Amino acid sequence: MSDEQQKDSYAANPNQKTYDIPHQVDHEVNVVKIYFAKQVPKMTWEKKEETYPVKSGGLVSDVKKKYEKKGRRNIQADKEDSVKLKAKEEVKITWEEEVQEMKEGKPVFDYEKIDKTTVKKKVWVVANCQGTSGKLSVEIHENKLTNPENVYENPVKFLDEETEKTTIEFSINGTQVYAKEITLRPKSDPDLKKLIEKFTKRKDLNAFLYFKAEVKETQDKAVFPDDTHEFLNKESERFEISGTPCYCNRDITVDEMIDLIYHLRDKQNYKSKRDSFFNSGKEKILAIGITSGKISENRDKIKLFTDEMNTMFKKFDIKTCKRKIHFLGQMYLETISFTYTFESRDSVPDNYKGGVDFQGRGMKQITHDYNYLAYYDYVNSTTHYETYTTFRFKYESVGECVKNRPKAQEKGLDAAFYEQLKTYAKNISENLFHAFNSAGWYSTVYKDDTIKAMDEGLEDANVTKVTKAINGGDNNIAERKDYTKWTREFFKYDTECVNK
Template identity: 25%
Template sequence: MTTGKYEQQRSEHNGKPVAVAQASSCFCNRDFTVDDLVSFYGKKKLFSAKNCPLPQEQRNIELLTRKLNYTMNKFGINTCLRKAHFLAQIEAETLFATTEEYSSGWDYDNSTHEDGHKKYVLFKKDPIKYATYEKYKRNFYRYEECIAHGHNVKGFGPKYKGRGLIQLTWKDNYEDFFKKLKELGEKEQDISNPYIVAKELHLSCLSAGWYWRNKSALGDLNKFADEDDLIAISAGVNGGSNGFEHRKVNVKKIIKLMKIRECCNNLSVTSIGTYKFKNSNLYKNPRWRKIYEKKFIKYDD
């Protein structure tokens, strides 16, 4: 972590150096420095995957630090625990290797599943006659999901596949995000050009902040961060337990380096940094418990 009374950091608004007071207080309502992020993530080559469309000049820790601070300020990710969990999750999602999903996106396309959908409809009408069509069950539901998200034109799957630091996916979600950008006074974006979310680090970061507050599977993730509920947050971001151990290592490290236990005066929980399924909001909700218990309980501290 940085030390000393002041350090220079570049303003998000005009790029000019500004003095930032380095108090011994916590990180609630205080920006991170480049050194802070390096301590969290280590020194790594950023956005180096072959598929990453970010321009070379945007692949640096200085710009990433500024854009993450800007995003957290914009979306009220403004307490120590909220920041720690947000930073832990965005690194786990992409490893900061790319801003675009690796897969082609055709699994999000209605045309991929249309034939299977029709066959499963026949199976539902006559399970005996069309018994061999039972295997198309996933195609049936995936097709319905595609249509529900506005993917009714061939090619929309690849066009609106995952982009940004928390992989913004589906046409309707891009529409909602672009609408929010306009409300926030950001530059207006055209829904016909979703590719820009992966090509501009500013939008890659903002899309993650928007998802965190508005579009996760469990709703606003700030409320779970306030309770240090890593398990619920991971389910909200990822939909399951993929990469959970990595997410756990991340947040424990960041909590320690931020000295949240020692310095933060805004904690609403008495204990942080220990994660058991029975203490999660997922356990307390019968419906969520049924969905997630087997996925997470094996990772209990």
């Protein structure tokens, strides 16, 4: 960022398309809007051309396809698409490419309005203000809403670079759009800790912020949208701030999930299938499978996945960074880098109780018919698993118990039900709810040693202990350690987590 951009008087691009500004009136300072934003590059379309040397024939249309990628449009050739090309022939390709706009050798930025953030994050305060004199003074305040006490003292303290302030001031000079980057935290670490502790004691672990503004040092008339001089304080506009800078006690966002997927893929050097997502195996969850395009271009599918995961985390009390990191690291291994919800074996080892029908499924790859039976009981409030453990002989499978134990059959654990269980099992690999619900249940309710091990730490020894709790051994332990470590890095656990 340039020195000029960091000044309070820095004017953002005045030609933003998103926020229209009325015509400026002489002898009047009109404060139109104030909002929180993120800085985004202002993009423009630039004409490009290139001569493509043909190597071994093909059509002109095939050459044009080689130039297709995100950020390009209007790809044209100097020959018709249907023309057949010969080796060593040349084709001139032209297109428009999206690039960042520059002005006087410096990049130009726009400001995109945002409606939420977390403590400790940097945000931009942007003001649309018409006029040529005076200073616009802006304070941040907290709206109490349903919480009886504010977690912040009003006005809210923030950091301007390294200086703690309660007021932002813009020098009004006719440029209409003003922007300042701030950090939403008090300066001292003890004050930050007290703030986060106040958040965690509240009914809702968030707050809603708004702006109060005044115009000073001018003879011109100051005009505001209403007499309150407040912005973002209406029901549909309030800005939400979560009371933790880490992933404890909050949802993982779609953008964070996309970034995490790419982070893990890049760490493992997963180039060929970097943008594949739950598209492999004989049984799939079709709603989230990505077979074409980039993961970042399939936000709707990642949102389905992320929403279900967040719901599961809340239901099974997987709410701390530590638990989420372990869960995600193990899930990434179990699902083969987020591509399979079913093992898809044609034959299975002899120790797979129930055989091929009960191989691994879901986000934790539940295996063995007795585990499927226990999950069936959990969902349907039945007692078949209790019948099985009562009447089985030693460690026989559910199928063997059904076949050999008449008393179990009398209790309903019979051949007809066992066939029904085989059909039910596919829910775990083909239904998004059951894929996550079974994984949360297995890690907390059914195998509570797993979540106990998660709470003990994130070092390699802890990963080994969690792995043994999940599958009884240390299969793929090196990868599990790597995936957990890389997720820990992405979460910035060592510097950001408030519950270490």
